Amino acid sequence: MNPRVITIDGPAGAGKTTISKLLSKKLGCVYVDTGVLYRGVAYEIQRQGIDWENDEALDVFLKNLDLNFLMENDNLVLLSSGIDITNFIRTQSISMLASSSSAKPQVRAALLDIQRNIAKTKEAVFEGRDMGTVIFPNAAYKFFLVADLSVRAKRRYDEMPGDSKDINIVQKEMKIRDRNDSQRQSAPLKPAIDAIEIDASFLTIEQVVEKMLKCIDNA
Numbered sequence: 001m002n003p004r005v006i007t008i009d010g011p012a013g014a015g016k017t018t019i020s021k022l023l024s025k026k027l028g029c030v031y032v033d034t035g036v037l038y039r040g041v042a043y044e045i046q047r048q049g050i051d052w053e054n055d056e057a058l059d060v061f062l063k064n065l066d067l068n069f070l071m072e073n074d075n076l077v078l079l080s081s082g083i084d085i086t087n088f089i090r091t092q093s094i095s096m097l098a099s100s101s102s103a104k105p106q107v108r109a110a111l112l113d114i115q116r117n118i119a120k121t122k123e124a125v126f127e128g129r130d131m132g133t134v135i136f137p138n139a140a141y142k143f144f145l146v147a148d149l150s151v152r153a154k155r156r157y158d159e160m161p162g163d164s165k166d167i168n169i170v171q172k173e174m175k176i177r178d179r180n181d182s183q184r185q186s187a188p189l190k191p192a193i194d195a196i197e198i199d200a201s202f203l204t205i206e207q208v209v210e211k212m213l214k215c216i217d218n219a
Contacts (some may be wrong), residue, residue, distance in 0.1 A: 003123040007131035011178050011189060012095070013152030015200050015208065016127045017035070019145065022209050024125040027216075031059070033076055034128035034135070035098070037111045039073035039089035040067045040078050042098035052101045062110040069118075092160070092173060099177045103184040108134075113189055129181055131132070132192035141216055144191035145208070149175060149200040 006027075008020050013057035017033055041062075045052050050061045070077040078086050088094075102144055108130075115135050118124060126135070132142035147155075153171035160170070181189035191197055196215055200208050 003119065003121065004089045004141075005119050005123070005136050005139040006125045006141045006143070006190075007136050007139045007195075008104045008125060008127045008143045008145055008212075009129055009131050009189070009191065009195070010131070011147075011152065011181065012174055013156040014147045015155065015205065016145050018205050019200070019208050019212075020125045020127040022205060023212055026209065026213065027123070027125070029123035029125060030071075030118070031076065032115070032124050034115055034126055034131065036069075036076065036078050036086075036112070037114065038092050038098040038102045038107070039066055040080055040085060041065065041107055041111070041167065042101055043085055043089045043095050044080055045101060046094065046097060052104065055104075058104060058106055059087060062106055063111075067108065067114065068125060079152075084184055090159070096177065099180050102129075103180070105186045108187055126165070129189045130187040133151065133189045133190060134193050137192070141212075142192045142195040143197040143212055143215075144197045146199050149178070191193040 006023070008016050008023070010016050020033065021031050028083065043064060044050070045061070048061065051057045052061070066081045068079045070079055077084055078089065115126065119126070119136065128135070132139055132144070149171060153167060153174050156174065157165060157167045157170045178189075198208055198211055
């Protein structure tokens with residue numbers, strides 16, 4: 001019998017990370033932030049100066065890419081060729097590049113095996129944008145988390161370090177990312193047909209997780 005897989009998809013800033021972490025903790029299973037993988041790809045593209053729109057250059061880059069996860073004190077650490085890059089992947093420029101480059105089929109294919117291999121051996125909560133539609137279409141439980149754009153932008157603004165930030169720019173870029181993610185040809189952002197949609201605009205993290213646990217317990 002395969003380990004139980006739970007997927008949580010949704011747009012940026014909907015609260016997927018915090019909710020997925022708490023849900024996995026309450027269920028006693030592994031938490032996997034798949035968006036971190038795409039941010040890791042974007043970080044290495046930027047660091048190495050890769051022309052990711054050139055398919056040949058992208059193929060060579062992906063062939064040599066070595067991303068892996070490590071858990072440290074309940075925190076997910078992303079390693080690139082054995083080096084911790086976790087603290088470098090949460091900038092707005094990396095977010096935008098991750099959204100653009102993740103539309104490339106080669107990128108999605110390269111990361112597919114990493115995600116599915118985790119699910120073969122461990123019960124897990126997978127957070128992302130196409131977990132329930134593409135990566136794990138047979139997942140035991142699928143959730144799609146949404147929230148108002150203004151609410152999501154404020155959350156992302158509060159997460160960003162430093163003082164040189166503008167919530168209007170954050171909201172504008174988030175709106176662009178929403179459009180890019182939902183309109184891309186490869187694995188667009190959308191709820192799976194059998195996903196349970198939850199609007200987290202005016203719910204606390206605990207209330208959202210409680211809703212998810214009830215759905216799982218009553219299944």
